[in-house]
Amino acid sequence: MSNRDYHQERREYQYTELTRDELSSDPFLQFSKWMDQAIENKIIDPTAMSVSTVDLSGQPHSRIVLLKESDSNGFVFYTHYDSDKGQQIADNANAALLFYWPQLDRQIRIEGQLEKTSKQQSENYFHSRPRESQLAAASSVQSRVVPGRKTLNQNFALKEQIFEHTDVECPEHWGGYILKPNRFEFWQGRPNRLHDRFVFTKGTSKNNQAWSIDRLAP
Numbered sequence: 403m404s405n406r407d408y409h410q411e412r413r414e415y416q417y418t419e420l421t422r423d424e425l426s427s428d429p430f431l432q433f434s435k436w437m438d439q440a441i442e443n444k445i446i447d448p449t450a451m452s453v454s455t456v457d458l459s460g461q462p463h464s465r466i467v468l469l470k471e472s473d474s475n476g477f478v479f480y481t482h483y484d485s486d487k488g489q490q491i492a493d494n495a496n497a498a499l500l501f502y503w504p505q506l507d508r509q510i511r512i513e514g515q516l517e518k519t520s521k522q523q524s525e526n527y528f529h530s531r532p533r534e535s536q537l538a539a540a541s542s543v544q545s546r547v548v549p550g551r552k553t554l555n556q557n558f559a560l561k562e563q564i565f566e567h568t569d570v571e572c573p574e575h576w577g578g579y580i581l582k583p584n585r586f587e588f589w590q591g592r593p594n595r596l597h598d599r600f601v602f603t604k605g606t607s608k609n610n611q612a613w614s615i616d617r618l619a620p
């Protein structure tokens with residue numbers, strides 16, 4: 403590969419500012435406010451987020467998934483429990499989420515622990531999906547090596563046959579994870595690389611689980 407550099411690929415960040423005064427004292431509310439603005443601004447895939455997990459050797463792995471629900475307990479996405487990420491989460495529940503919305507010069511980092519959602523919650527979401535997505539979830543062995551595209555189509559057709567006259571069953575190996583956060587960071591790009599960064603850290607003592615807020619140097 404020829405040597406390349408990307409030094410000229412730069413721009414100024416100047417969409418707006420983030421001040422301590424306008425920051426909500428509740429990081430979940432701050433998240434919803436920014437997500438609402440991302441949706442209003444017609445960001446493509448505003449709910450797409452990177453999820454990073456770590457395997458037993460300490461190697462991190464990142465991939466994009468779609469945020470499907472959020473409330474004051476945490477952030478939910480749906481996937482295959484026997485995928486690579488599912489194995490990593492079973493071994494180590496620590497994980498990090500990342501949203502980046504370039505049109506708003508914003509990044510949100512969220513860290514915490516992942517837990518499986520209840521079977522009921524997974525089923526509720528599964529049955530709300532288009533039938534083809536249900537069949538795809540039921541037929542895929544996510545993260546495993548397959549001989550070719552033909553295998554994917556055959557497995558899909560097989561599930562179509564099995565569920566021809568019935569609802570597609572939510573497979574045992576498919577469902578949600580909820581990330582319960584202990585740290586959030588809201589990053590607003592600013593001119594001259596003097597970005598605004600505010601971090602929320604959850605108190606760890608039994609008597610104090612309140613969120614503390616600090617501004618970080620960019």
Ligand SMILES: Cc1cc2nc3c(=O)[nH]c(=O)nc-3n(C[C@H](O)[C@H](O)[C@H](O)COP(=O)(O)O)c2cc1C
Pocket residue numbers: 447450463465466467468469479480481482485486487488544545
């Ligand atoms: C925009 C986008 C959305 C995605 N959404 C999901 C999702 O919600 N759930 C999921 O399991 N994989 C989703 N994927 C695929 C994952 O990035 C990844 O390929 C898959 O989950 C397997 O990851 P793993 O082998 O590390 O377990 C999405 C990929 C992209 C690019």
